[in-house]
C-alpha cells in the first residue's frame with residue numbers, strides 16, 4: 001500500500017490503494033507513519049507524495065456509515081502543512097475530494113497532463129471536510145473556489161495551472177515521478193496555503209447564491225459550501241476548519257447525503273449482474289447499425305458517433321433518411337454553437353455516419369439497434385429481415401419501451417443474440433439505458449452491452465421482460481391515477497405542483513404534454529374511452545400542438561386550459577364520477593405510493609435485480625430527485641407501514657385492478673427494508 005524511496009535527500013512516498021486510491025483508514029495510517037518518519041529523518045531535505053496510478057479519489061466513502069477511525073485525514077494534512085521540510089504533491093489521474101485536500105496540505109503541487117482536480121463532495125450531499133473550503137479559496141481566490149466547490153466539477157491540469165492550483169506541469173505521466181523529485185530539489189522551504197489570507201466583498205456570496213438559485217434549490221450541501229467558503233474570508237484557519245467540520249458532520253448525517261451516497265453506490269452496483277459467469281469474453285463492437293432514422297434512431301446513433309464508433313443508419317424512404325441525418329447534424333451544430341464541441345469534433349462524428357436504404361449495408365455491423373414504430377408486427381418483420389442479413393455473432397437490439405423482447409427474439413433464428421436496449425428521449429442526452437434481458441439472451445451479449453453502455457457514457461440497468469419494463473411499468477399506475485384524479489376533482493396544476501414540490505423534474509401532466517398526449521392513441525375521434533382520447537380528438541396532442549393538458553404560448557410556457565376543464569367536466573358527467581375535494585395526501589398516495597407498490601411487484605417478480613436498480617432507473621430516466629434517492633429508497637425512509645396504510649385507505653378509489661404487493665405488505669409487517677435479500681429470506685412465504 002505504501003512504498004518509500006530515498007533519492008539523495010528527497011524522500012518519495014508512493015501510496016496505492018486500488019482501484020481509486022481512496023484514503024481508507026489503513027492507507028491513512030501508513031501515510032501518517034511514512035510522513036512522520038521522513039520529517040524526523042535528518043538525511044531527508046524534501047518530501048514527494050505520489051499516488052500509484054492515480055493520486056486519489058478522496059475519502060473512502062464506504063467508511064462514512066461507521067465512526068471514523070484515526071488518524072483522520074485532517075490530522076495528516078495538519079502534519080504535512082506544519083512540516084518544516086518542503087513537501088510536493090505529485091499528481092496524476094484524479095485528485096478528487098479528500099485527495100485534492102491532501103494535495104492542498106502539501107506545500108507545492110506538480111501535475112501530469114490529463115489530471116482531473118476537483119472537490120465533488122457536494123454531489124454526495126456533503127462539503128469538503130478536510131480543509132478544502134478553507135485552503136482552496138486561500139490559494140485560488142473566492143470566486144474560482146466557489147465555482148469548483150459548489151459545482152463539484154473537476155478542472156483540467158492546464159486550468160489548474162492557470163488558476164494557481166498547481167505550480168508546475170510534468171512533461172507526461174511517465175516523467176511525473178522524476179519531474180517531482182527534480183522540482184523538490186529546487187525548493188528551499190515550506191510554503192503553507194493555510195498561512196495565506198483571503199478576503200472578499202460579502203456581497204459576492206449572496207450574488208453567487210442568487211445566480212445559482214435554480215441549480216441549488218432544495219439542496220442543503222451547496223448552501224453549506226457557500227457558508228463555509230465565506231467563513232474562510234472572516235475567520236482564522238483554525239476557526240474556519242472548526243466551522244467546516246461542524247457543517248460537514250451535520251450534512252453527513254442528513255437524509256440528503258444518505259440518499260445521494262445511496263445513488264452513487266446504486267449506480268455502480270447496477271452494472272453488476274449477479275448470475276453471469278465471472279469471466280465472460282466480450283464481443284467486439286466496432287460498427288453499429290441503426291434501423292430507423294427518426295428522433296430516437298438519430299439520437300441513439302449520436303451516442304456511438306460521439307464515442308468514435310461508425311454507424312450505418314437505415315430508413316425505408318430517402319426523405320425520412322435525409323430528415324434524420326439532418327436532425328443529427330442540427331444537434332451537433334447546436335452543441336458546437338454552445339462551445340461544447342469543436343467544429344473538428346462535429347465533422348469527425350458526422351464523418352462516421354453512413355446513411356442507407358439498403359438492409360444489406362448492415363451486414364458487417366457488430367450491433368444493430370432497431371428504433372422503428374412501436375408495433376409488434378413491424379418489429380417482428382424488421383428482426384426477421386435482420387436475421388437474414390446480420391453476420392453471425394452480431395447483437396440484435398430493440399429500442400422498444402414496452403413490448404416483449406422474447407416475442408421479438410422468436411422472430412429470429414438466434415434469440416440468444418437478441419435483447420432490448422431502451423434508450424430515453426432525448427437519447428443523446430439522457431443517461432439511463434434499460435438493458436432488457438430476454439429469456440434466451442446470452443451471457444456474453446449482456447456483458448458486452450453493459451460494457452458498451454459505459455463506453456458511450458450511459459448508466460445501464462438490467463430489466464427482465466414485462467410490459468413497460470421497470471420504468472414505464474411504474475409510470476403506468478402513476479399516470480392512470482393522475483388522470484382519474486382529474487375526473488374526481490383535482491386539476492393538472494394541483495397534481496403537477498405536488499410533484500414539483502417533491503422535486504420531480506416534471507409533474508405527470510407536464511410530462512404527458514412533453515412526450516405527446518397522442519402516444520398510443522387509436523386515432524379514432526368517435527371512440528372516446530378516456531381523458532387522453534378526448535384531448536386528442538380536440539387536437540390537443542401536447543406541446544407539439546401548443547395544447548395538451550395545458551395551453552402553451554410560443555415560448556412553451558404552460559397555462560391552465562379552460563377547454564380542458566370543460567372536457568373533464570363532460571367526461572365526469574358521462575362516466576357519472578362524483579366531484580369531490582382532492583387532498584395533497586391523496587395525490588401523494590395515488591401517484592407516488594402506487595409507484596412504490598408497482599416497484600415492489602417488479603422486485604418480487606424478479607424483473608429488477610435489486611431495489612437500488614429501480615432507484616437508478618427513476619433518477620436517471622424520469623427526473624426523480626436524486627437527493628431523495630429513488631422511489632424504493634424513499635419508501636424505506638417514509639416508512640413502509642405508512643405507505644401500506646395509505647394505499648389501503650385509498651384502495652377502493654383505485655379501481656378493481658389495484659392490488660397491494662405481497663412483498664411490500666410483508667416488509668411493512670416485519671419492519672424490513674424493501675430489497676431482493678428480503679425475497680430470498682422470505683422465499684418460503686411466497
Ligand code: 3HC
Nearest residue numbers: 020022057058059060061062096097098120128129130268
Ligand atoms: N471511496 C470508496 N470507493 C470508491 C470511491 C471512494 N471515494 N470512489 C470510487 N470508489 C469505488 C466505486 O464504488 C467502484 O467500486 P466497485 O468497483 O465496487 O463498483 C470503484 O471504486 C471504481 O469506481 P468507478 O466505477 O466510479 O470508476 P471510474 O473509473 O468510472 O471513476 C472516479 C473513477 C472518477 C474516481 C469515480 O469513482 C468518482 O467520482 N469517485 C468519487 C469521488 C468523490 O466523490 N470523492 C469525494 C469523496 S468524499 C471526501 O473526499 C470527503 C472529504 O472531503 C473529507
